[in-house]
Amino acid sequence: MRIKVLAMAMANLLVLSCQQEEFNVPVTDCFIDYGVRLVEITDGTHIVETSANTRSNVEGRELALQFPSESVYQAFLEQLKTMSHQERIELTDSLGIKSLQEIAKIADVELDSIGAEASSESDFRSKYNVYVEKYDGVLMANPYDALDLSLYVPDGENLSTYVINENKKVVIGNDIQEIKLLNDLSQKDKSLFLAATATAQDKTDFMGGQVETEHGKKTTYSVQLMQNICLNVHVGFQKKMWYGWKRDGARDAYYFLNVTSPFQYTYWLTPVGEGAPSIQQNIPRPDMYFFTCPGSVDYNSGYFLNNCRYVQGSLYVWTDQTAETDSVFCMAVKDNIYKRQKMRRCDRNKAYKLDFNLDYLY
Structure with a gap:
């Protein structure tokens, strides 16, 4: 994605903020190009620019979104507030990241398939245990109800969960940051x-x-x-x-x-x-x-x-x-x-x- 001048992006954000104050509601009639790039993190410390078009070959690659600065990253999260759940997923997917929120949707469809394919309760339990292990460390089971089989995004109301994938990392400038998530369900998931x-x-x-x-x-x-x-x-x-x-x-x-x-x-x-x-x-x-x-x-x-x-x-x-x-x-x-x-x-x-x-x- 092309990178626009940061000052222009921030100026657009200021216009949006003024409009919000005037009308007392979020205004989302334009979207800011923040200069976000898809990068690959190699050896844990090196940052290599890549392309969303090459995502089909991502196995074993550590991908993350890179933002020009902390202020731009925060502005991007503010923009996500004005969007629906599905729009947020589609936006970050178009940038090259399969976010934690998208992974949860994929896992939910997979759980339906397990239920449809299972021939007995014991068969379902066996398949379900493999399923839970597959998403261990990425999604979380419901700690409040053992009968709830769905897996959830930890700290799911944290907007960064639409920006990070299973490695929970984002790049700010040239600084690789790991996002710390609460080990709990969001209020909406509860x-x-x-x-x-x-x-x-x-x-x-x-x-x-x-x-x-x-x-x-x-x-x-x-x-x-x-x-x-x-x-x-x-x-x-x-x-x-x-x-x-x-x-x-x-x-x-x-x-x-x-x-x-x-x-x-x-x-x-x-x-x-x-x-x-x-x-x-x-x-x-x-x-x-x-x-x-x-x-x-x-x-x-x-x-x-x-x-x-x-x-x-x-x-x-x-x-x-x-x-x-x-x-x-x-x-x-x-x-x-x-x-x-x-x-x-x-x-x-x-x-x-x-x-x-x-x-x-x-």
Whole structure:
């Protein structure tokens, strides 16, 4: 990738920062070329520039991303904040790195294959043990629930996990740095299987719940008030396997968000162009948010207004198993497209409901 003048990149970042302050929301209508390069680390100390086009022959090679300076590295991480989970993965993949977050996605698909191929519980256990050993030191098992079979990115909310691969290294200037990650799951990964204990009377920025059905399906849901003043809605799915649970990527997610405090609803418009990040768009309160087979949803659905320090309201959640079979027309955000469209009817009396009162703790 070509290297632009650092001053120009930082000037662009300043413009973005000013726009964020003016509109009180992230502005992501342009992406900065930071001069990031793919390099190979040899003998633990030497840095050799390489090309993303040669990644097919990476076995035994120690690859990393190189940033011109610490300030550019931090600016790059700030830019990742404005992007969705999938956009972050696609961006760093295009730069030549199969990040820890991408490795976790690959491992999840592999676990599905093991479950499909296993002929018995003992056969599954044998294959699963090999699987866990393969990702030892790269991904982590759930330390809180022995029945959770999925593997997770340690410290998964750390944005550097989208930048580093299994060697956990990044190059700043000519300095090779190893990123230290917490040996724990992110809060969002915990919410896949742990129901939050907070009540509407507690001072907290996170609340959630979970429901397990008799069909071997589990749904978790939560709301979290983020540092960038956005309200993030999480919906996660798991399914029962031979002797435990794993993420379920074959479920549809529906939710309705009703915030009673001063609040601006949003959705994230995906612009045309490879590598272009989503753009946050202000909208009236939608009748529904919908996501096709996401495995899990983490969606910034709006932000608080008037320097308010809290957000209160209710979240209603449905799945493809709980939505009605008949359809209605409504204003919906459907897979990041906002318009009047036909949706399966969702009865609020049958929803998984979460009443919340969140405080801005930052």
